[in-house]
Amino acid sequence: MKPISAISYLLLLFLIILAGCGEDKKENEAPTAPESDAPKVIFQFSATYNGTPLQLGEVYTTEQGYRIQIEEMKSYISNIKFYSANDDVVTVKDIALINFANPSTIEVEAPVGQFIGMSMGLGVPQNINKNIDPTTYPNNHPLSIQGSTGMFWTWNTGYIFTKFEGRCDFTGTPGAPLTDPFAFHSGDDYNYRTANFVIAKNFEKENTYTIPVVLRVEKLIAGPDDPIDLQVDFLTHTSNNPALATRFVNKLAFAFDAE
Amino acid sequence: MRWASVFLLAFLITWIYACRNNTAVKSNSEVKYKHPSYVPSIPIPEDNQPTTARIELGRRLFYDKRLSRNETQNCASCHALSSAFTDGKKTSTGAHGKPGKRNAPTLANLAWSKAFMAEGGVPSLEMQVLAPIQDTIEMDMPLPEAAERLRKDPILNQLSKEAYQRDLDEYVIVRAIACFERSFISFDTRFDRWYYQKDESAFTNSEKNGKAIFFSEKAACAKCHTLPLFTDGDFYNIGLYKTYEDAGRERVTYDKADNGKFKTPTLRNIELTAPYMHDGSIATLEEVIELYNKGGENHPAKDFRVRPLELTQGQKEDLLAFLKTLTDWNFVQNHTLLSLEQ
Numbered sequence: 001m002k003p004i005s006a007i008s009y010l011l012l013l014f015l016i017i018l019a020g021c022g023e024d025k026k027e028n029e030a031p032t033a034p035e036s037d038a039p040k041v042i043f044q045f046s047a048t049y050n051g052t053p054l055q056l057g058e059v060y061t062t063e064q065g066y067r068i069q070i071e072e073m074k075s076y077i078s079n080i081k082f083y084s085a086n087d088d089v090v091t092v093k094d095i096a097l098i099n100f101a102n103p104s105t106i107e108v109e110a111p112v113g114q115f116i117g118m119s120m121g122l123g124v125p126q127n128i129n130k131n132i133d134p135t136t137y138p139n140n141h142p143l144s145i146q147g148s149t150g151m152f153w154t155w156n157t158g159y160i161f162t163k164f165e166g167r168c169d170f171t172g173t174p175g176a177p178l179t180d181p182f183a184f185h186s187g188d189d190y191n192y193r194t195a196n197f198v199i200a201k202n203f204e205k206e207n208t209y210t211i212p213v214v215l216r217v218e219k220l221i222a223g224p225d226d227p228i229d230l231q232v233d234f235l236t237h238t239s240n241n242p243a244l245a246t247r248f249v250n251k252l253a254f255a256f257d258a259e
Numbered sequence: 260m261r262w263a264s265v266f267l268l269a270f271l272i273t274w275i276y277a278c279r280n281n282t283a284v285k286s287n288s289e290v291k292y293k294h295p296s297y298v299p300s301i302p303i304p305e306d307n308q309p310t311t312a313r314i315e316l317g318r319r320l321f322y323d324k325r326l327s328r329n330e331t332q333n334c335a336s337c338h339a340l341s342s343a344f345t346d347g348k349k350t351s352t353g354a355h356g357k358p359g360k361r362n363a364p365t366l367a368n369l370a371w372s373k374a375f376m377a378e379g380g381v382p383s384l385e386m387q388v389l390a391p392i393q394d395t396i397e398m399d400m401p402l403p404e405a406a407e408r409l410r411k412d413p414i415l416n417q418l419s420k421e422a423y424q425r426d427l428d429e430y431v432i433v434r435a436i437a438c439f440e441r442s443f444i445s446f447d448t449r450f451d452r453w454y455y456q457k458d459e460s461a462f463t464n465s466e467k468n469g470k471a472i473f474f475s476e477k478a479a480c481a482k483c484h485t486l487p488l489f490t491d492g493d494f495y496n497i498g499l500y501k502t503y504e505d506a507g508r509e510r511v512t513y514d515k516a517d518n519g520k521f522k523t524p525t526l527r528n529i530e531l532t533a534p535y536m537h538d539g540s541i542a543t544l545e546e547v548i549e550l551y552n553k554g555g556e557n558h559p560a561k562d563f564r565v566r567p568l569e570l571t572q573g574q575k576e577d578l579l580a581f582l583k584t585l586t587d588w589n590f591v592q593n594h595t596l597l598s599l600e601q
Contacts, residue, residue, distance in 0.1 A: 135430040154390035156380025239510040
């Protein structure tokens with residue numbers, strides 16, 4: 001065996017030290033999850049106005065005869081749960097921010113079995129709404145600074161649960177400019193609501209199911225229960241008009257359909 | 260022997276080269292905020308214990324105008340050290356030249372605050388940092404955009420890695436600024452020398468008379484402006500108005516009984532923080548004393564202790580003299596709290 005040369009020794013030393021000081025990336029890599037055979041459920045979120053797909057900028061007519069244009073329609077949904085006939089309750093999604101300006105989907109894994117009910121929280125649950133610094137979430141999280149853009153109050157911490165904004169023309173005259181703005185920003189723990197739905201689903205392994213969840217935007221202001229007249233009640237950031245925010249979320253809870 | 264020396268030298272050079280990314284972290288040492296023993300310890304979040312690198316990064320960010328959308332404003336625009344971290348304006352002007360609704364509060368000793376903003380809706384100093392940066396009237400800069408802009412600065416990004424072991428991001432910005440702000444500690448006043456250190460020569464007779472009025476049951480100033488911070492951190496309506504345009508604490512609690520209540524400001528450095536009140540509506544300390552002397556306006560939420568005092572002119576002057584003993588001249592000239600350029 002030939003004696004090791006000085007240069008070779010130095011090279012070996014260099015490589016050993018370099019390896020010792022570097023980060024061991026392999027140890028930090030998460031193991032690849034095996035493909036799950038659990039049933040998949042795809043929630044298809046969309047919004048309509050009087051039965052036609054919602055389009056921002058489109059002019060719609062309210063039941064009072066006002067012409068309105070919707071500029072923003074976003075909402076946090078949380079704790080989506082399925083209820084079985086024998087009272088089992090399974091939570092399949094913790095939190096998501098849905099922009100109803102465009103149809104969107106959320107895919108989750110569901111348990112095998114027969115389910116007769118579904119519920120969906122509207123807003124951010126109390127235990128994560130306040131006192132958690134949004135910068136502690138990763139950027140792709142819906143509650144992070146980046147993921148919640150425009151949906152987090154900084155002067156009084158907590159999330160805006162739902163944003164519904166637009167403009168009105170109260171004359172109802174075709175072609176007239178829509179000059180009067182309206183904005184409903186609901187939030188704070190006491191305005192968290194839950195929408196409940198009757199469903200009939202039998203989830204089986206390796207199958208995929210779709211559940212359309214449709215927001216009927218006209219129901220946010222229309223009657224018969226406590227209609228909101230945008231000429232009178234057009235602005236709430238919750239703190240400046242808590243009563244209107246509560247009226248709004250009470251209507252929101254009954255504005256969704258899911259099947 | 261010669262080869263051994265060569266190997267040793269080679270080993271050292273290689274080790275320094277290979278581990279060079281970690282050397283800066285080792286120079287980032289822990290810091291203990293210094294304050295007098297008669298002041299309670301500072302509550303500090305577990306994930307933001309102070310270090311030299313964190314405070315230094317916070318200092319640079321505090322004075323960095325890139326934190327505002329049009330790069331015209333930094334934190335010091337409304338919180339200048341020479342005015343005990345206030346700006347001398349009735350209400351502060353934002354990046355787009357629009358006036359805000361509130362008077363800039365002092366940042367001195369806010370390390371001890373339990374709730375932030377005048378109505379107390381923000382639970383931590385770190386979360387408070389989010390408000391002025393993102394407020395469209397103030398700096399108008401979405402924090403993710405600010406982070407992206409500042410991350411391109413190699414010095415700041417390197418400091419971020421040393422301080423928080425990560426690239427500069429939203430998490431780092433709010434923590435570093437909060438870490439720096441907790442170092443705004445101000446207790447080096449004539450009052451402290453006289454009252455706590457028993458230096459009789461530090462106070463005049465007029466100031467002693469003023470102190471007696473301040474702590475008297477009749478004036479009751481010290482019921483809310485409590486020692487040693489000269490604030491109890493609670494919220495009161497002092498009868499500034501019959502009707503408040505700014506609902507104050509009611510905005511958070513939705514309780515009419517909290518209408519017109521605002522957080523008790525510290526009186527430390529009060530001489531330097533004019534104008535006064537949440538909206539900067541009172542220009543001088545003399546006028547503030549007069550408001551309390553008259554007992555304020557009638558309001559259903561007004562604190563019961565605010566009532567006519569019938570102080571003589573001499574007593575008012577003594578009270579004013581006492582308030583001026585709360586000025587910490589060393590604090591407002593502390594160069595370690597200024598930007599590197601100043």
